[in-house]
Amino acid sequence: MTTPLYKKTAREIRDAVRSGAVTATAVTEAHLARIAEVDPKVDAFTQIWTDEALAQAAAVDAKVKQGVDPGPMAGVPVGVKELICTRTGKTTCASKILENFRSPYDATIIKKLDAAGAIFLGKVNMDEFAMGSSTERSTLKTTKNPWNLKCVPGGSSGGSAAAISADECAMAIGSDTGGSIRQPAALCGCVGIKPTYGRVSRYGLVAFASSLDQIGPLTKNVEDAALSLNTLCGRDPLDATSADLPVPDFTKALTGDVKGLRVGLPKEYFTEALNAEMREKVEAAVDVFRRGGAEIVPVSLPHTDYAIATYxxxxxxxxxxxxxxxxxxxxxxxxxxxxxxxxxxxxSKSEAFGPEVRRRIMLGTYVLSSGYYDAYYLKAQKVRRLIKKDFDDAFEQCDFVMGPTSPIPSFEFGAKTENPLEMYLADIYTISVNLATLPGISIPCGLTASGLPAGLQMIGRPFGEETLLRAAHCYEQTSGITLGEPPIA
Amino acid sequence: MEFEAVVGMEVHVEINSKSKVFCGCSGNFHAAPNTNVCPVCLGMPGVLPVLNVDMVNKSVAVGLALNCTISRWSKLDRKNYFYPDMAKNYQISQYDLPLCQNGWIDIEVDGQTKRIGITRAHIEEDTARNTHTIGGNQSGVDFNRSGLPLLEIVTEPDIRSAKEALAYLTALKQMLQYLDVSDCNMEEGSLRAEANISVRPVGQEKFGTKTEVKNVASFSGVHKAIEFEIARHIKLINSGGKVVQETRGWDADRGITVPQRLKESAHDYRYFPEPDLVPIVVDEAWEQRIRESLPELPAARRSRMGTQYGLSAYDANVITLSQDTANYYEQVVAAGADAKKAANWLMVELQSLLSAAKQDIRDCRVSPADLAALVGLIESGAINGKMGKDVIAEMFETGKATQDIVNEQGLSQITDTGEIEAIIRQVLADNPAQVEQFRSGKDKVFGFLVGQVMRATQGKANPALLNDLLRRELSRQEN
Structure with a gap:
């Protein structure tokens, strides 16, 4: 029995399309059919670009036929988060205020993916303006967790994670300001990487918090994450904060071993806040690394407690x-x-912004107000530097820091919407990474007793994505953990 | 009680970069509305600013010319306020770390030099332009101006009168034009001046309550507005009233200032560092590169030209007022004209023609070589001053060469040997004393005799021929 095309990884699709073994059109059709089948239950996609996707696929197929290189992402079906500007369709940010907005331009990463042969299937859901951890803040629809349709997919890139988990696309674009790629990836059982701040151009990403936002891929496995980064990363003259550094071939970092790597375990990540089942999964993962010849090093990130307030x-x-x-x-x-x-x-603003967006605008206006600036904003900037220094110190002793992605697995709809502070705690392990502008990856590390995915997070040095990918890939290959198929029920 | 005024100026200068400050759009805002725009200067979702390096270079040049310290490290900040002419509802500007700080410029008032402190000069982006339909309830926004590069130059409260304010603006404009960083056209808004004005009893150290005057569209308007405001303050205080701190607009038609809506008075701009841009780091080498590329600045040029051409302080001042005039002058002298006479012809005749025609010297049809030729003809006596005025007017009008006009207008010289000889004989007969002096060795008298012949021919005698014939006649009569 052959695997259906929608189950294939991005690299498998790319290779098959390039070799002519399968057409991009067939791949696209298979995914569109999959969306038609499961998305009525999952509600990850907010726009489906059937005609445009098939046209893109035909263009890739024509190149293959002519013997022209169709690109490193040839035929890979992609879902795009609602806050990435695209000339195709709308860019709504899942908000009423942009409900009919059509961008006059394509984001830099959209141009890059298009040039690399990727196929855009459409857009996927998110929390309004990326403010949320459950995708419940979308004004478009309610995206469900494919592992349990009564539970949230995480957020804010909940649509991206759910779409990957339900095999609706092979790669999904997310954005991560405080955990918005890694947390939903963890809750939906897929791989999500937030690159170092400056690795990926932000031009065309509708800004939430400019000094924290970073675009990244959600994928079915680590190799696809590496493959996607090859296309997404690189200096962009349109983004003054994008790093002028060479982009390595990230897939070359996937050596399959972790021998000699030093894994830092921050004691602040293993407190009562961590759900017992999650702790167990992470500790099992630590054993996998130990067995693989990595050195386990206890480290400390003493300012962790201040991360959420600072953020x-x-x-x-x-x-x-x-x-x-x-x-x-x-x-x-x-x-x-x-x-x-x-x-x-x-x-206009009162009516068209949702409550969480209004709350954050008011909070932000307040902390910048004259008389409060020093006490809040300026102090937060100082603490931010201390948080970054914590990591700098830790990286003296280890090559990357490891811990849980989220303190808890997915939860039921409505469980946390009444209490914003409780929702903010969902990002307790991911937020520091954005404050410190570091790369972080989340990969699945098992299912809880109730059948919900748990995520393992690895945090690297600035521009240390290769080490993260190597470690994550080795874990994925050697841990023996496979989540299997989500029930979509 | 006697009062003294205390005035500080804030000047916004539109820098003539090819593109806007944070995007690649053209800096030409005269185009049809909303044609020089892109997602960045329209404040579309997802866009990012990228700082125009040419703007930094030009701003550093201005800072150096104003004797400022150039910050090795400065940053851009967001200034938050809502207004339909603000594409993003925040303006990217510089708050606590401006690019240029602590400078000065010397101004001249009534022959006295005074030093005005420059507090800071910083980079920011211009806003769009709002227009409102007359009687209607519609407003339009033209984003061509949105994102144009602005340099805001702020003085210390060193100015004590409207006259000094005018002298400051004149000196600043001259400096900016020498640096070729702006066309400084106040009517078109490429130079906008605001004045902070207060008065205090003479001898008091504490400043009085200030008002800020905006909406002034000309230098003379600035002068009048400040004069008006100073008088208003004094009158208020003398009548037992109090000056209210407020922003006032200059109503040029009525010649008064009026309070502007207080929309900005209670504003909290909530400045914070612009996270989309990296700090501006101007290292020593960069600063040095710009320092070396600076042109000769007004003060230096004034003093050099005064010495080099023997010009009076007044003449040197007038000629160096604009770089174009100074360049023109130096070209006239280089083409062989007498320096003092060239200055007079330039400052009086040519200048009045230019003023009457409202023309810039850059567009003047009289070339420096032609003016030099004219000065030469007059000096040699080939034509007289009165003819010269007609000739320059004709050159100005038609752009024809000096000699062509002289020929066409029958101003051409007499080259008929017989005619000149007859006049020479008459002149010698009329001036026996001078002839005698010449013969006794006083060569200088020769020039006098030439002049007499020229006068008799109304300047039309060919000078070379005249010289020849006169010598011949003198020696013939001697023998």
Whole structure:
């Protein structure tokens, strides 16, 4: 029995399309059919670009036929998060304020993926403006966790994670400001990597918090993550914060062993906050590394407790300015009843931003206000430096830091929406990584007794993605853990 | 009670970079509305600013010319406020670490030099332009201006009168034009001046309450607005009133300042560092490179030209007011004209023609070589000053060469040997004393005699021929 095309990994698809063993059109059709079959239950996709995807696939097939290299992502079906600007379709950020917004330009990574032969199947769901950890904050639809349809997929890239988990696409674009790639990847049982800040161009990523945002891929396995990074990474003249560094072939880092690597276990990540079952899975993973010849080193990240407070000052401050442009003047929602300029601002924003977005804009406005700036924003910047220094110190003793991605597995809808603080705690292990501008990857490390995925997080040195990929890949190959198929029920 | 005014100026200068400060759009905002725009300067979702390096170079040049310290490390900040002319509802500017700080510029008032402190000069982006339909309820926004590079130059409160403010603006504009970083056109808004004005009793150290005056579209307007505001403050205080700290607009038609809506007075701009941009790091080598590329600045040029051409302080001042005029002058002298006479012809005749025609010297049809030729003709006596005025007017009008006009207008010289000889004989007969002096060895008298012949021919005698014939006649009569 042959594996259906929608089950294949990005690399398998790429190789088969390049060799002519299968057409990009067949791959695309198979995935569109899969979406038609399962997405009514999962609700990951918010837009499906059937015609455009098939046209892209035909172009790839034509290249193969002519003997022209169709690119390193040839035929790989991709789902794009709703906050990546695309000329195709809409870019809504899952918000009423952009419900009909069409971007006049393509994000840099969209251009790169297109040139690499990837096929865009459409867009996938998220929390409004990436503010959330469950994708419940979307105004478009409610995305479910394929492992349990009563549970959230995580967030904010919940649509991306659910789509990968349900085999609706082979790669999904996510963005991660405080864990928005890694946490949903963990909750849905797939691989998600947040590259180092500056690795991937942010041009065309609708900004939530500019100093923290980073685009990254969600994939079925580590090799696909490496393959995707090859295309996504690199200096972009349109992004002043993108790093001017050579991009290695990340797939070459996948050596299959971890011998001699020093794995740092921060004691602050293994406290009562960590669910017992999750702790057990992570500890089992530590054993896999130990057996593989890695050295396990206890480390300390003493400022971990301040990460969430620091994060919610910095990200809200930046968001309050970043979201100011949605004013109804040039595009987006404008309240029809507004009679003055001020009313246009107040009514449009009050009505078209959801409660979490409004909360963060107000928080951010407050922490930047005259008289409060020093006590909040400036202090948060200082703590941010201390958090970064914690990691610098830890990396003196280890090559990467390892721990859980999320303190808990997925939870039921509505369980945390009433208490924003409890929702914020879902990102307790991922937030520091953004504050310290480091790369972090989440990979599955087993299922809980109730059948929900657990995620293992590895955090690397700046631009140390290769070490992370090597370690994650080795774990994936040697741990013997496979989640199997999600029930989508 | 006697009062003294305390004035500080804030000047926004549009820097003439080819592109906008954070995107690749053209810097030409005269184009049809909303044609020089892109996702970045429209504030579309997902866009990022990238700093235009030419803007940094030009800003550093201005900073150096204003004797500022150039920050080795400076940053850009977001200034948050809502207004429809703000594409992002925040303006990228520089808050606590400007690119240039602590400089000065010397100004001249009533023959006295005064030093005005420059607090800072910083980079920011311009806003779009709002227009409102007359009587209608519609407003339009033209984003061509959105993101144009602006340099904001702020002085210390060193200015004490409207006259000094005007002198400061004049000196600043001259400097900016020498650096070729802006066209400094106030009417078009490429140079915008705001004045912070207060008054205090003479001898008091503490500043009075200030008002800020905006909306001034000309240098003379600045002068009038400051004068008006100073008088208003003094009158208020003398009548027992109090000056209210506020922003006022200059109403040029009525010649008064009026309070502007207080929309900005209670504003908290919530500045914070712009996370989308990296710090501006100008190292010593970069600064040095720009320092070396600076042109000769007004003060230096004034003093050099004064010495080199023997110009009076006044003449040197006038000629170096604009770099184009100074260049023109130096070309006239280089083409052989007498320095002092060239200065007069340039400052008086040519300047009045230019003013009448509202023309820039750069577009002047009289070439420096032609003006030099004209000065030469007059000096040699080939034509007289009065003819010269007609000739320069004709050159200005038609762009024809000096000699062509002289020929066409019948101003051409007499080359008929017989005619000149007859006049020479008459002149010698009329001036026996001078003839005698010449014969006794006073060569200088020769020039006088040439002049007499020229006068008699109304300057039309060919000078070379005249010289020849006069010598011949003198020696013939001697023998």
């Amino acid at each position: 919610y000052i910095i990200c809200t401050a930046e968001a309050s300015a970043n979201l100011a442009r949605f004013d109804g003047v040039r595009y987006g929602y404008r309240h029809p009843g507004a009679k003055t300029v001020e009313e246009m601002y107040v009514l």
